[in-house]
Amino acid sequence: MTGYCGVYRDVIEKTPMKPSVLLINPWIHDFAAYDLWYKPLGLLYLASILRRNGINVTFIDFLEDDPAMLFEPNIHMGKRKPDGDGSYAKQKIKKPLALKDIPRNFYRYGLTANILLNRFKKIPRPDAILISAMMTYWYPGLFDTISFVRHVYPGVPVVIGGNYVSLCLEHAAKSGADFLLPGAGEVSVPPLLKELLKIDIQILPDPDDLDSYPYPSFDLLKKPGSLPIMTSWGCPYRCSYCASYLLHPKFQRRNPGHVVDEIEHWYLRYGIRNFSFYDDALLVDSQEMAVPMLKEIIKRNLPLHFHCPNGLHIREVSEEIAMLMHKAGFKTIRFGFETSNLLRQKQTGAKVNNEEFVEAVKNLQKAGYASDDIGIYLLCGLPGQPADEIAESIRYVQSFGARPILAEYSPIPQTTLWPEAVASSPYPIAEEPLFQNNTLLACRSKSLTVETYQELKQRTRRSHS
Ligand code: B12
Ligand code: SF4
Incomplete structure (x- = not known):
């Protein structure tokens, strides 16, 4: 765990009229990670579907670039190429115990807790948090993200989905999330949110017809290359x-x-x-x-x-x-x-x-x-x-x-x-x-x-x- 415990008290707690859902692309913990034009596409599709139903969607990309990272301690800055690919900012962290004998450094890729807290301060308190998980072996970054948001927003339900949850459901039960939804999020998320937030979600794409899907909410990305x-x-x-x-x-x-x-x-x-x-x-x-x-x-x-x-x-x-x-x-x-x-x-x-x-x-x-x-x-x-x-x-x-x-x-x-x-x-x-x-x-x-x-x-x- 990093030093973010306790600071969540600073987070502004505004209650908007519309239900609000926070989507998160979590940290990656790995020996190496390179951004080959990667964007959390599944989450951004979900964002559009929720918005269509009048839900206020906020998004925090833990992997985003931010020049403010220059002033954070012990950070290797990432570099972006003109074509949009590039390396993420990273910070050396302790290796998980299982990997202690592997002779390579281990990193957290993405923004620091400090910078993220500032982002959290600018958004309304969510009614639910949805986090996406891609590679199965990236779960430590996901688990840490879950602990982090739990400190920021105690009591807000945390839902996880994505490839790791679909492929390692049993293991994902250790994540500390409240709900684990394997498979297509557009099918599983609306019924859960209906129940959790007591709202009506009616405008849904037909999972058998990809042309019925809205475009992903790319406007939520900060200046994508x-x-x-x-x-x-x-x-x-x-x-x-x-x-x-x-x-x-x-x-x-x-x-x-x-x-x-x-x-x-x-x-x-x-x-x-x-x-x-x-x-x-x-x-x-x-x-x-x-x-x-x-x-x-x-x-x-x-x-x-x-x-x-x-x-x-x-x-x-x-x-x-x-x-x-x-x-x-x-x-x-x-x-x-x-x-x-x-x-x-x-x-x-x-x-x-x-x-x-x-x-x-x-x-x-x-x-x-x-x-x-x-x-x-x-x-x-x-x-x-x-x-x-x-x-x-x-x-x-x-x-x-x-x-x-x-x-x-x-x-x-x-x-x-x-x-x-x-x-x-x-x-x-x-x-x-x-x-x-x-x-x-x-x-x-x-x-x-x-x-x-x-x-x-x-x-x-x-x-x-
Ligand atoms: C894009 C991609 C890449 C890119 C980008 C990654 C990067 N680091 O830049 C590249 C090509 C570089 C890549 C590399 C690799 N990849 Co890759 N990659 C993918 C791919 C094709 C697409 C993922 C995607 O965005 N899909 C599209 C969106 C729409 O789907 P989605 O995000 O999954 O979202 C849906 C659901 O998951 C769910 N959902 C998503 N989020 C959430 C959240 C909630 C709350 C809920 C409820 C639901 C939900 O709903 C969404 C809509 O239906 C997947 C295969 C696949 N079909 O998923 C493989 C995949 C993830 N990769 C895989 C592999 C093996 C690799 C490599 C190891 C290959 C290699 N040997 O080099 C490397 C590792 C690279 C690394 N360390 O970063 C494996 C998984 C491995 C694992 N153990 O987890 C996959 C599954 C490929 C496969 N067919 O087997 N990869
Ligand atoms: S099943 Fe074979 S051909 Fe199809 S995506 Fe996987 S590796 Fe490629």
Whole structure:
């Protein structure tokens, strides 16, 4: 715990006429965290739905940038790049006991308690607090956020949701929150708030029709350098290491024209020129979404940059898609290839094979992408995966003139690969989500030593043959 106990008495307690709900994007506690165009999109969708129903919504982003952080003690300031990605401000903190033997520093990413208290002073006392949780192994930042808001607003109900709650419900019971809501917040939050606040919530989106959703409340973000756009939820594939279908059991899409309308809206309203896509399957069945969407962006002549840090489906990259992506302004392109090993491709879900990879890279090069632009994620540290396989995959990707990027395997509860992950790990990954941190390579085989891993990382930086 940090030194914020007791100071909550300063917080102004105003009671507004309308019910008021505070949404919080919590601290991250981790060895490393980099902001790859990340925004708490789920929370901001919830904000719009609540506002539509006359609820007063306030939002505090614990990860926001603030120049006042310069005057806080022991802070490493974050740096933002022109495209909107960048590093968060961070403060070294004590490692959780479970990680005491890991020889790396541990940090709290985000604003200090001092600065946050000033923010809390400026908002009305909420009737309920909703906090979002993303990575399973980020729960210490969430738990600390909960203790913090409990001190600021004793007696106000705290509700948590998001991926951690959906994937580790039992563990989340230790969080100290009053309500745990796994799954889609837009389905679970309205009935709870109706009951808690004794209010009427009637205007709801249809969870089976993404076009019925309001735009996220991006006006709550402080001067965003970039914004995320969702075109779909879920994925039709079932890769054994992935949680997509657990979080969104149905693959659903918006109308591509509506997506471009939204992009244009944020460009015209706030001058946003950088957009990220978080979709799990943006390019799948490209005639349904990617092709019409890209053509429309080009037709409207929007001077924008798009970033896809979350891995696109490389098998979908036809000559047409590659040209359209390049022309529409897709700047950061990352693809999930994972391995060049045929057997592992088949065992983990067969989302792509080597021929499809080679064809797609050729199409991207032809469209004008340089080798360094074509980022290819390779999974590293899967249960039973020998270091040689990763080395061979790096060589393979480089030999076709693309850039390999290692994605360290994070074991995720409830996925198909989970039982094998639990069996292969020397850590109690099922009892302690901290060991699901990708940094730990918790399921790596014997041949993938720390030195070998460092060496493989070095190889990914070498120039391409
Ligand atoms: C965007 C994203 C990223 C980005 C941004 C992260 C960043 N640090 O900048 C990038 C690409 C960089 C990334 C990286 C990684 N990611 Co990632 N990422 C995602 C992704 C695709 C989308 C999350 C999202 O915003 N969804 C959209 C919004 C609308 O949904 P949402 O916020 O979840 O909100 C909904 C519900 O959760 C709920 N809800 C949300 N908040 C609240 C609050 C309340 C109170 C309630 C009731 C409900 C609720 O309602 C919302 C609406 O339905 C998810 C997959 C997914 N489909 O969720 C993976 C995911 C979270 N990532 C995952 C992984 C494995 C990783 C990596 C480890 C991959 C790797 N090996 O390198 C790294 C780790 C990076 C790090 N340390 O930061 C895993 C989870 C791992 C874990 N153990 O938790 C996921 C689930 C991917 C998967 N398919 O398995 N990631
Ligand atoms: S294709 Fe990608 S998003 Fe879909 S299940 Fe596989 S890894 Fe997950």
